[in-house]
Amino acid sequence: MKISECYYQKNAKEFFQDTIQVDMSSLRERFLTHVPLRGCILDAGCGSGRDAKAFIEASFQVTAFDAAPALAKLAQVYFGQVVDVLTFNQITYEKEFDAVWACASLLHVPNKSLPKVFLKLFRALKSGGVMYVSFKYGSGEVEHNGRRFTNMNEGDFSRLLEGIGVFKLMDTWVSNDRRPDRDDEKWFNALLISTGDVCRSA
Numbered sequence: 001m002k003i004s005e006c007y008y009q010k011n012a013k014e015f016f017q018d019t020i021q022v023d024m025s026s027l028r029e030r031f032l033t034h035v036p037l038r039g040c041i042l043d044a045g046c047g048s049g050r051d052a053k054a055f056i057e058a059s060f061q062v063t064a065f066d067a068a069p070a071l072a073k074l075a076q077v078y079f080g081q082v083v084d085v086l087t088f089n090q091i092t093y094e095k096e097f098d099a100v101w102a103c104a105s106l107l108h109v110p111n112k113s114l115p116k117v118f119l120k121l122f123r124a125l126k127s128g129g130v131m132y133v134s135f136k137y138g139s140g141e142v143e144h145n146g147r148r149f150t151n152m153n154e155g156d157f158s159r160l161l162e163g164i165g166v167f168k169l170m171d172t173w174v175s176n177d178r179r180p181d182r183d184d185e186k187w188f189n190a191l192l193i194s195t196g197d198v199c200r201s202a
């Protein structure tokens with residue numbers, strides 16, 4: 001298990017309690033305007049299951065996975081569905097989802113591995129599917145409190161997408177951290193639409 005995955009395994013209970021109540025409704029709403037009613041959403045790196053639960057309550061169909069078994073177990077109990085214990089590198093979904101929700105999870109993927117992981121998520125999407133991603137706002141890779149983060153800004157993200165070639169950028173925006181004690185932290189958010197052909201990503 002890699003360093004950040006270990007962090008969530010060791011600190012699952014605490015992380016669950018710290019993030020379950022965070023109000024992410026405005027971000028979810030912005031994403032859901034692009035998802036067909038009752039559509040299938042993949043919650044990639046679902047953490048506590050907070051967003052998976054909200055999507056289910058809004059009548060969407062959800063598949064969720066997370067790399068940390070202890071967190072996946074807590075999420076499973078919380079929203080009442082199986083959570084697959086998988087890393088981004090292990091997923092093999094093929095054209096199954098109308099949308100991917102990757103909230104604050106791809107930020108633990110090293111920069112050099114992001115193209116491969118984006119292509120895996122692209123393959124999970126149906127043609128024309130949408131994807132939401134968020135990273136801490138900034139640039140480069142940093143290690144902080146036992147986790148590795150790949151930070152992101154508009155320029156780095158455009159270059160990343162250009163190299164991948166199968167997503168079109170719909171929107172990016174910067175938001176504040178929703179947790180009460182994290183006012184000074186900024187997040188980079190992006191909504192993408194898949195435009196390429198699965199064959200191109202083989």
Ligand SMILES: C[S@@+](CC[C@H](N)C(=O)[O-])C[C@H]1O[C@@H](n2cnc3c(N)ncnc32)[C@H](O)[C@@H]1O
Pocket residue numbers: 004005008009019044045046047048050065066067068071086087088089102103104105106108109
């Ligand atoms: C900052 S948390 C975000 C959790 C949740 N999406 C949220 O918004 O609260 C990062 C999550 O990504 C998961 N994660 C880290 N590395 C991963 C990997 N390689 N594959 C899948 N999930 C991973 C962690 O276990 C953790 O649940």
